[in-house]
Amino acid sequence: MRLVVARCSARYTGRLTAHLPPATRLLLVKADGSVLLHSDGGSYKPLNWMSPPCTTAVREPEPEAAERGVVEVWAVQHQKSDDRLEIELYEVLHDSAHELGVDPGLVKDGVEAHLQELLAAQIDLLGAGHSLVRREYMTAIGPVDILARDADGASVAVEIKRRGEIDGVEQLTRYLDLLNRDPLLAPVRGVFAAQEIKPQARVLATDRGIDCLVLDYDAMRGVDDPGSRLF
Amino acid sequence: MRLVVARCSARYTGRLTAHLPPATRLLLVKADGSVLLHSDGGSYKPLNWMSPPCTTAVREPEPEAAERGVVEVWAVQHQKSDDRLEIELYEVLHDSAHELGVDPGLVKDGVEAHLQELLAAQIDLLGAGHSLVRREYMTAIGPVDILARDADGASVAVEIKRRGEIDGVEQLTRYLDLLNRDPLLAPVRGVFAAQEIKPQARVLATDRGIDCLVLDYDAMRGVDDPGSRLF
């Protein structure tokens, strides 16, 4: 990710035609090549932008533009359409680049959070004699949904998903790697719990010695609140 | 505008409940207090954010969080709702602040651009004997829609809007101030041209010695392309 603060103007042609008069703005270039022009106000929406996939060509200004004080021109061209964003830079006030790596992305705590609540309350669904240690057990790489102990006192880490797919197994694997480094917890067994577990995810989990547990949401709600079964 | 690159995690509660696992991200704090969390991919939409008006309280982490490596916590609270965004920072890789000032904002060149085209082609609508110097006459504060000369050779700057309101007059005033400093052009007269001119805008323009010109879009198109009148 590259961050540039500069006095600049811009022209956009594509779905519509528009321009930005000269002003000082943040120019954000993401790793995928996308470009965002942000002002110091408004909402999360940039003043102008180019979505990926796109490429940026940097060139010297034409003599006419140089006379107006332009020091550099960014021509951002979309690769699949003729959308085009041309940025004239008058003065660069800041320029830095940063390695961010891939992002795990936003996790919406909807049904998933409710499933976690219900499983914590009905922890013996993991097997007779299990006891809850805590929900949202925090680690350096994020919260483990549920940490429990089995009848023999051994640690069990549970990852809960609404739909159990490959990436959920990968996530649990990372947690297990980390938790098993802690001598107070190791050895830690893994349980992949979901309303629905895709065959590929089940194969991967089994291969890694992770147990799969299919959760019956309605039945769990019924146990938790018998009144709901009356309707 | 403050730019922070940091390894962080976040929790959002409001319209929905969600969280961001730890990862390196851009934290953008705008002058209005709004906060944006951007990853190095995706579209222009942040992973998470808080819209203005909101306030950010920075505090030391709880002991439990400090053990996980958290060095700072940002609690961002919306002022009119109970929307809340809490960000845990593990490691700050970059931190800089920048003065950007107000932004003139995006100008959409729709009917406005067509009106400019038509008026340039029918420049005598400004008065008999007028001649076009050029469209989009570039200045340090942005492009003047039309620069022309009247029958006596005096400069005329034209600002074109679809709907003529106060801010259009202000804009033309700024251009006139600038253009009149150029001895090769001064004195420059101003013309505020629009399909519809609001009474308040007309009063302000008149007060500043700026002429108002109401443009008849259909009539101008008719003159420009007589064929279009057949349908």
Place this chain on the structure above:
DNA sequence: ATTTGAATTTCGCGC
């Protein structure tokens, strides 16, 4: 001020 409708919409899910 409130409401209505488009958006360079983006985003996710189903097919």
Place this chain on the structure above:
DNA sequence: GCGCGAAGTTCAAAT
């Protein structure tokens, strides 16, 4: 991959 619908929608115009 394409289409459909929701969004912490945002945004501007009209009532």
